Amino acid sequence: MRILLLAVAGLLLLSNQLFGQDKIDSKLLQEELEILGDIVIGISPKLSKEERNQISKLIEEKKSTIEGKAMTSLEYFNFLAELDLPTQFDEHASIQIDEDVLTPLLKEAKLFPLPIKILKDRVVVNGKRGMLPYASIIHSINGQAIDSVLRMISTDSGNLSKRRIEWQFSIDYCIKKPFTRSYSVAYSEPSAPEINLKKKIDGLDRSECVKQLNELLVYPLNRDSLKNFINTKYYPKHKAYYFQLNSFSWDENSNLGRFERFSNKKAKFDKCFKKIFKEVGKLGAENLIIDLRHNGGGEIHNPGLLYSYIAKNKFVQHARLEIPDFLLPQEEYIIKLDDKECKGEEDIADFMNAYRSNFEKGESSFFSEAIKEQEMLPNKHAFRGNVYLLVGGYTCSASSYFTALFKGEKRGVIIGEQIGGSHHSITAGTNITYQMPHTGFKVKVPLMVVNFSDELYEKVPELKVNPDIELGGEIYYQYVLNKQDPELETVFQLIAEGDKN
Incomplete structure (x- = not known):
């Protein structure tokens, strides 16, 4: 993978909060971007000298694009998702949004109400009963083709990314389009796949969405x-x-x-x-x-x-x-050494x-x-x-x-x-986990x-x-x-x- 995997630390089934909407000053976000660059350059074990120089240059370019632009944690998270840093990390690396920085409560959000399954050539409803028939083929959501929706959530088209999106699609969609309250779904029913239908569905609050997943999910079987x-x-x-x-x-x-x-x-x-x-x-x-x-x-x-x-x-x-x-670079922001809490320089040295x-x-x-x-x-x-x-x-x-x-x-x-x-x-x-000083994002990187x-x-x-x-x-x-x-x-x-x- 060319970029760090962006993941939600608490999946939908575990998460209790959504992103805070307080703006963070651009200078602080630029500082975090520089810290992220130092971590990648200093730790990624596969980087060439040319790639390190390329990352340094890209970080400086991206810092200039957010000059004077305060962002919420959500906006900055989506900004990071679009970075194209050649980190040479694979699935073991991640940037995670911890529940501690997710505010206010999900009562403000209305989540996509249908579990999905991503097949090789289609996306289908993965709920055994509900607002749409089971295994209905989803063509679009709010006028956006389903393939485009998946690319919006992640530019990684690999199968690991697809399986993770399946599991947390509702919250992933919310991250990208947080103010969506209802969903117009174009679909075809299994009994008549040649007929295109459309239905407007109201979003669900967190508790109802969790209930849907727990009660209606078909796959994975058992x-x-x-x-x-x-x-x-x-x-x-x-x-x-x-x-x-x-x-x-x-x-x-x-x-x-x-x-x-x-x-x-x-x-x-x-x-x-x-x-x-x-x-x-x-x-x-x-x-x-x-x-x-x-x-x-x-x-x-x-x-x-x-x-x-x-x-x-x-x-x-x-x-x-x-x-x-x-x-290790940026030692002051290290919070975990593997799964053990890091309390400071002495722990790191030992x-x-x-x-x-x-x-x-x-x-x-x-x-x-x-x-x-x-x-x-x-x-x-x-x-x-x-x-x-x-x-x-x-x-x-x-x-x-x-x-x-x-x-x-x-x-x-x-x-x-x-x-x-x-x-x-x-x-x-061995994984080293950092916590960013202003957003609270956790960056986990393998040594x-x-x-x-x-x-x-x-x-x-x-x-x-x-x-x-x-x-x-x-x-x-x-x-x-x-x-x-x-x-x-x-x-x-x-x-x-x-x-x-």
């Missing part, structure tokens, strides 16, 4: 199960074992279910995978479905560990971490010194071989049958690495959409870049992994219309076709 760390299910008809892993980091706060008793941190994933794959063998499964559609990543050692449970041959892992420098002990000085950066040419053999419980990997826009970071490893080793069929993250030069690892083996990049050269089977058009829409899981149903169809042959 939404409550996404709170679980792992979900498994056996389908006897297809001799298929379904294994959904929602993170490569062990989250003690998530619902660990039957894996809760695993307390030794180092062995947690291995014990967990061992239990699952012993069960796969005991059931006599011939097909394995691994679902990473909601896996946003985690610890870098765990994707290779999981792959060892499906590997047919030995494979080699390599991961190199690089940091340009251990001197944190960075401890971190630096794991790195060696190279020619132009500090580096650490997190995984050094590690030869991995198939686990003794490794599954040898057919493997289907489900991926999507939320498949990022360490999950991107697993997907690339899976594709590079040609282990099975990948089904879904182009994944949200890249396995090439991931900017990740390091992670690179994998040259062999992996030769096998999987694309920036983001594309699936072997990508569903779209009318076929996908029919699955949605029937409230089915398109990727899972496609797997079952492939298994059935294989059985016939």
Whole structure:
């Protein structure tokens, strides 16, 4: 991504307030813009000298455009969204609007009242009942074509951006057009897609909008199960074992279910995978479905560990971490070091010194071989049958690495959409969080870049992994219309076709 990802810290389901409308003096906003530039230039681990100079020049140009123009937090947020800084950060970086700076209460806003789902070639209503029929195709909102609306919200056309917009569309629209009270929606009903209809719908206050999402949302299917760390299910008809892993980091706060008793941190994933794959063998499964559609990543050692449970041959892992420098810019505005509160210079020095002990000085950066040419053999419980990997826009970071490893080793069929993250030069690892002095915006930036083996990049050269089977058009829409899981149903169809042959 060329720009920092702009995100609302509290999504619609959590947010209690909207942006304050008090004007902030342009001098203060210019100061924040300069601070932002210093942070990006000083920390982004992939920037070239030319790109640093380009960012400095762009910051100065943008400062001049707001000279004498006081803005509200909302106006400044939208101004930042249009910056085209070549930061070289990916999805791990963000500018967030914290609830502390969202005023007054949402009682002043009337939010777009319909949940949506963004398909490859259309946007549809994602509420099972409501003001428009479920799966109605939305053509425009208040006279603005729906494609234009999506571009207004975000210039990033990647699938991660689309999935995030789906989840918080109502508040995203409000950020761009905060004084909208009603919505004229042009649409087509599923029963008569050739007929264009129009309906004026009043916006909803926050509490009603939250109620709509909680009660009416259709996708993601089995939404409550996404709170679980792992979900498994056996389908006897297809001799298929379904294994959904929602993170490569062990989250003690998530619902660990039957894996809760695993307390030794180092062995947690291995014990967990061992239990699952012993069960796969005991059931006599011939097909394995691994679902990473909601896996946003985690610890870098765990994707290779999981792959060892499906590997047919030995494979080699390599991961190199690089940091340009251990001197942080604008230290006075740092509020968090990873997830720990930062109380001042002493905390920063202790944190960075401890971190630096794991790195060696190279020619132009500090580096650490997190995984050094590690030869991995198939686990003794490794599954040898057919493997289907489900991926999507939320498949990022360490999950991107697993997907690339899976594709590079040609282990099975990948089904879904182009994944949200890249396995090439991931900017990740330790995050530093700053809080801007005047708007209160929080800027989170990763310190390091992670690179994998040259062999992996030769096998999987694309920036983001594309699936072997990508569903779209009318076929996908029919699955949605029937409230089915398109990727899972496609797997079952492939298994059935294989059985016939």
